[in-house]
Amino acid sequence: MHGRPRVPLGTPEDPEKVKASKQRLALFSRLCNEVLARRAARRYDPEPMILAAKLLEQNPEVYTVWNYRREALQDTLQGEHGSDAADAAVKTELQLTETALQKNPKSYATWHHRKWLVQLGVVSLERELKLVTKLLAVDSRNFLAWAYRRFVVERACVPLEDEEQYSMECINANFSNYSAWHARTVLLPRIHAAQPTTSLADLLAADSAPNQAAAPGLVPLWALGQELDVVQQATFTDPEDQSAWVYHRWLLSQLMAHHTAQSSKGQAALKESEDMLNQEIMRCEALLESETDRSKCKWPILTLARLLELRGSQQTGTGVQEGGPDQQLIRNLYGELMDIDPMRKGYYADALEGKANVVTRPV
């Protein structure tokens, strides 16, 4: 789906193609009318179901028709489990959704239908996990598949560590993957909070017993250090790729949360997180030094400005020191950003006045 060249505007259309697509549309709307008429008549016999399947194979986006199938199946599926009729019905629905997903792997309605089947508890979760892994191998940025994966993983009680490893594999294959980075922001706090219990099922069980509640917590500093190293590999490989910078900003929020949590324990306890922040500042500076064309450096410049703001708030507890050296630097950086990224001029103006969120809010 990605990386396809756009047909330039004004390219004359092939009259044969126009004719064919008009004919296709006419036939499709006729089939649509036939199916909807049968639904209006509350017909749940096999004939309209076959028509509905043919329709969805052609275009899985007509969600009314998926609803129609669910209405028709409700009695069969929610009746006694394990009946031959139910098994056959499930098989048909799985096959139909698979065909539809091949046609359009980003069809909300199809994913929703499949989720409904899984929620009935009649589908092999192992097979679902394999299917979604396969689909993500084809398009690793399919966020609908990612959402479905999270849903399956929860139900199947897959160890969080396995999923963490999977997200890393995706990032290694191509780090321009917001979903994979995002998965880490969800998984890492749970992994570190949940120890020694590690599965989400355990977590859910723990939630219901409030005394042992293991809420998602802070990622320990040593683990944050590792993540920052990974991000550095990405930002130095391609500083213009936004995905790793978004994750970096989340990591900074974790770092700041550590700092706040440690603030009562005296200066020594704070040193580690302050050192890490300084290291990130130096990395940004090194990256900027190696670039000759600053107009392509929006992300390192913005991150450096935010890092300096964070250092200010670490030092004073309130914000960047008025008239200090960092304050002038931050002003220059935001000023530069207004020039190289004029579309977000207003945002940078707000940031200068301290009105923008520097880091993502802690989860």
Next chain:
Amino acid sequence: MGTDISPAEFDLIVIGTGLQESLIAAAASKREKSVLHLDPAGYYGSQWTSFQLDQFLDWSKSHGCDTSEASDNGIGSQQTSTLKNTAEEESFLEVPISNDPGTYTNVEVQRAEGAELGPSKEYNIDVAPRVVHCAGSLINALLDAGAQNYLEFKLLQQSYVWREGRYVRVPASRADIFKDRSLSPVDKRALMRFLQKAQQSFLGQPTGLERDKAFVEVLREEGLAQPLRDVIMYALACIPSSQEEPGLTGRPVSAAGGMAALARYMESVGRYGADTAAFLVPLYGGGELPQAFCRVAAVAGALYVLRQPVTSVLLHPDSRSCAGITTSTGQVLRCKALATSCGLLPPLLPSRSAQQPDESPDESAQRPDESPAESAQLPYELPAESAQQQRVSQAVAIIDRPLQEDESQVLVVLPPGAVSNIHPVYALQVGPATACAPADRYLLYLSTPAAAATAAQDLRPALEALVNVHGVDCNVAATSTKQGEEQSGSDARPNALLSAYYNRVASPSDSALQHQPANVAVCDPPDASIGYEAALQGAQALLQRLFPDVQGEGLFPGGSRANDDESDEEAIEALSEVLDKLGTPRITANEAV
């Protein structure tokens, strides 16, 4: 005397079935020219062929006693032209041609005593081994010609650079660069920035690059250190000769040429699946490629005759343009244009001064005007003086296990100086997975521009670095290697069961480039690079030389690439089928198209 070929007149006769010859035959056939394609040999591919093991050993034997430099002495120097009268009472100048081009020298074969090589038939040994760029001109030509159906490919699994006695993975793609922790972040940035610049220049965006500056100079100015320069120049851009002192001889590759080669590499990465290698290897060896184009030509109506030697070329006595050929059976075949493998023809035009004004001695002037971007497609210039024919040193070894566990198709680049080599050595391993060797046997090809007197001198150090050659040419091979293994304990290198060295011609001779009539094209031998780009560019130029009316078009016009958009036809068919069963009226007012 065999059966005569009928008809006896063609638009184009092609002698030899090498890659360029086959491309020209296919391109002409597809343009509805009548084509006769001959080969004196009983197999396809000429200098681009793949041999079974027995064939390879026979071939090496037939070149075995040839130790002299084949410095063009046999070809054309003693040409005796006679006047020949054909049946139509026309008289032609008859120039005898050589059927033994003397292309290969210094052939040496060493075989380990008692080594089990397996069935000969399961080997496909390339004489001029190379890899296919996924986004290179060859793949485009295959698709345009519809030849892709005759071939299967596998992706190269990994590229390595040989550095300080170790295999170092080549950071071949963005994902590789991201993952590779042996590169410092600053090196990562420098490498990526440079690769992006190459892509920009490929897309025609301004890069502030001085096109004529030496490529290596640009790399230095970008702050790229030696190991990264080696990776870029030899492993990614695949420049076949040394670009830096002390190995540099002649003019180094220009920035424009290097960037174009790099851009082709970047385009190739990931073409066949996310994060996949830039190179393909054909199943059953590279000899399949010319054969596929021959099949295209045959389907389009070309006539094929193998095992048909040709004894002479016939020239119009006045214009000295080519009028036809005489076969070994004495048959005269007329043609409007002639294409041959290199090394067959003597210079057909005696001296340049006597010729038509458009016959310039400068080869580039004979070929159509090239824009800077086009000429940049051919960055390779070998160090040999222009007057001399360039030669390449080749080696092939049959080894008993892969260089790296579980990796069947692998390229290893030994940059200049890695094993006291002057020029980069390219080591390509293929195996049973690409049907080039029997189970548990692999072929390791080495190639480098000839620098020493023999191929063995050029390549033995490189081969010894990668494989254990002690089993070879030693009578007590079996026992000594066993002892050796026990002693050293951990020689991870595979054993060479057979190794062969030879030099081959890698550039057209002077006589091939000049002094030929306008309707004669002499094809290039496989060049010194490990790719097909030069061959394809050359074929295009030769086609235009023979058929000026195809100027400007590609090799295969109007290539219809497979359209992967879902087709309306299929949908209409499926929908009609459903609606027909319903028996509703087919057309209503609303639906009328």
